[in-house]
Amino acid sequence: MTLSKSYEPQEIEKKWYLFWEEKQFFKADPTSLKPAFCICMPPPNVTGVLHMGHALVNTLQDVLIRWKRMSGYETLWVPGTDHAGIATQTVVERHLLATEGKRRKDFTREEFFQEIWKWKEKSESQILNQLKKLGCSCDWSRLCFTMDKERNLAVCTLFKKMFDDGLIYRGDYLVNWDPISQTALADDEVEYEEKSSFLWYINYCFEEAPEQFITVATTRPETMLGDTALAVSIRDERYKHLIGKRVIVPFVKRSIPIIADHLVDPSFGTGVVKVTPAHDLNDYQMGQTHELDSINIMTPDGRINEQGKEFSGLTMQEARVAIVDALQKRNLISRIEPHNHRIGISYRSKAIIEPYLSKQWFVRVSQFKDRLRQVVEDKKVHLIPPHWENTYFHWIDHLRDWCISRQLWWGHQIPIWYNKNNPDQILVFDGFNLPLEVQKDPDQWYQDEDVLDTWFSSAIWPFSTLGWPHQTQELKKFYPNSTLITGHDILFFWVARMILMGEYVLNQPPFPEVFLHGLIYGKSYWRHQENSSIAYLTHAERLPYELGQTPPSEIHSKWEKMSKSKGNIIDPLEVIDFYGTDAMRMSLCASATQARQIDLDRRRFEEFKNFVNKIWNGARFVFMNIEDLSADHFATGLDLSILALEDHWIFSLLNRTIQSVNGYLKEYAFDKALSTAYDFFWNQFCAYYVELAKPTLANPASPSRENKQKILSLVLFSSIRLLHPIAPFVTEELFDKIKQKLDSQIENKTDPYTQEALISLKRPACIVSNYPQAVLEDIRFDVEETFTFLDQVTHAIRTIRAEMQMPPNMAIDLFIQAPSHDEQRMALEKNCDFLKALTRIQSITFTEDVQILPFSAQTLVGSLKLQIPLPQELKIREKIRLVKEKEKLIQQQNKLRTQLANTHFLEKAPSSLVSTLKDNLFQAEKKLEETIEKLDQLED
Structure with missing residues (x-):
């Protein structure tokens, strides 16, 4: 089986998302005996389309949901949208004024509601399609809206409970108008x-x-x-x-x-x-x-x-x-x-x-100050990063009663009715439709015209989405939620109020952990106009600079919050169409540090598009080299008795990578999880192990050939499952290709890698396969240390080749001088094939004597002296290089000696700095001697 030469994301992404939905892999079973893992999506406002901030928060949630799903949890990710009272009403009012020339007061309340519902349906449809393009694996059968029938019942129930408990009151108060x-x-x-x-x-x-x-x-x-x-x-x-x-x-x-x-x-x-x-x-x-x-x-x-x-x-x-x-x-x-x-x-x-002094409805949140503080102090809720705790406590210390009434039409209308003849007689209703008294005599009663603050309905989102006020199986299984991921800018608006309501209603905070990610900034570019005003560059104008071109001096730039007026918005759909979803998700994860501000560099997307292609090409190489490996042969497992150093090394690194990625995801260190997996796959597996395997793969008679084929397959299979939560589409496609090639009915118990791979291959898709777990006993630091030394030797030889401008296909000889009992020499003697495979060396000669070859490039690695004989035509070029190196070292020496001869400097400078300078001088002198020695050899 072979793969196409390049990865084309569009069709592959569409195919797999439809497959996941059809197979209902996103659906949660509240009766499952698996441990629960639940996230409620921070509901995006139905004001328009998603921006890059939404792409970030939903990518991070999806990473956790996919990781936990593959790790054996019953996962529920509840999707939803927010009615966003003021924001949506304002947007719709502007729309109606622009398209129909009408203002809100030109409509009845019911007519205006119909207009907003039409807007909501259109906006929500766009939002859901965008979330699906992001790859979000939500349980769409549980889609919620903060103003749907079930949430309205929950809001009214909460309002009545708080009113009856004396926690909601109406009064004249100075408000922010x-x-x-x-x-x-x-x-x-x-x-x-x-x-x-x-x-x-x-x-x-x-x-x-x-x-x-x-x-x-x-x-x-x-x-x-x-x-x-x-x-x-x-x-x-x-x-x-x-x-x-x-x-x-x-x-x-x-x-x-x-x-x-x-x-x-x-x-x-x-x-x-x-x-x-x-x-x-x-x-x-x-x-x-x-x-x-x-x-x-x-x-x-x-x-x-x-x-x-x-x-x-x-x-x-x-x-x-x-x-x-x-x-x-x-x-x-x-x-x-x-x-x-x-x-x-x-x-x-x-x-x-x-x-402004007016009559408003308030919640007595001041009564919850101690409980709000205690849940964070007692670590019932962990704020991550923990420095947000100080901000949270400051807010609590300055807490005032919460004004929850809004003079709007769009929102949950306050569930209170007044008697027209006796305004002091009121009804507080927590059911559907109308109170019985109002139904019996509708002309006698009128409802409060104000609506509730949007955050009032959002504050009960973690349990209203699970069926509260009914005692549902979902509420029992998935409350409290497992975590919350959201921007730090709504710590007070939303997070603290959810904690308050969870404690008040269910006597338990709604989640044990909150990851507060940074806010996304884009780079703005502008030029000054003649009238001293600023003109921001258009998207087309700034694009070359965002991709690395140096702007001229009259163009200024800085990182700012994304804004249409500043022209620094990056549209997630545009990124997906150009780079692919996986590349965008990787870019966002790589940017998701624990900083307050995320500077989103467009070049990131290019970088991770290249990485997606690397994954594809790495898999393509493996497939091309396992064509004659049958599924049943694969299932027989590895011959552990013939594993070479590089085999032990790649398994050690694989297990350490698996251990680290699992640990980083647990700590919400998305950037570190990705960089660890990236480094392993690109720099260790592809750059080293694949190169080391090539000679064995090319030799049909090699007894290690089938073992190498299996190791390549196993490491690739583990890698794509490791990367699946972050890059779900390319990994699902490759999982399917491997399943077609290697799925076998044979059971294996010979080695943990094949055994675990065969279990995962039985699964219908990568999304529901097993997430890799580390085989801790195979993490071999002694092997990695030896390999690191071999890497240093390889690097030194490659450096000589580069400096001498040797063609890549030029075979060279290597002479190594060191005592026969030297540990580093003995390590090299055991791994000559390793060096030959990576550096195009045709022969290696070991010697104890200092043997100066007539014309050679020389370098030191640890206790070893390496010499590579050079062709005569490189002699002049090498002499020129060494003369420049000599001049540079003399200048460096003179500068250091001048500094160290300056008594005033020595009196003021820290002793550690003086020690460093002396060491630098010693190294420069030593290197100068070697350079002069090399020049003398060339003269001879």
């Missing part, structure tokens, strides 16, 4: 930016003495329209005599008191602050303490309301300008200073967040 989306946001949904602004010093006149005033420093003059007090620090002696006095708020002519409070920083500004309880968190707390009025001056769309008198109708930013101008005209601003301060930005709409 997004005036574009016109909804409240939780603290975690607000991003902060440092902005350059000003500090305005405003004079407030005393009520009893209008000609006198007190000066207040503020960053937000526009909110003075809602001021209900001025405040000074309790500790500030400067203003003690003014506490209890009253001042007049400009424009609105409101009389307000001067109060004292510990929240005031006496070093800020003048030490006097304005208190606007409806529009600042600290002010709200002071308002509660001092029973101040809370006057809201803002409409939901971010404009000044009727409380603002002549400023009514202006946006908050417009009001700032107008109010400062009016204050200056009245001589009420004493000075203005530049000032930097942090402002909140909506993570979705990018609107400036306004603190």
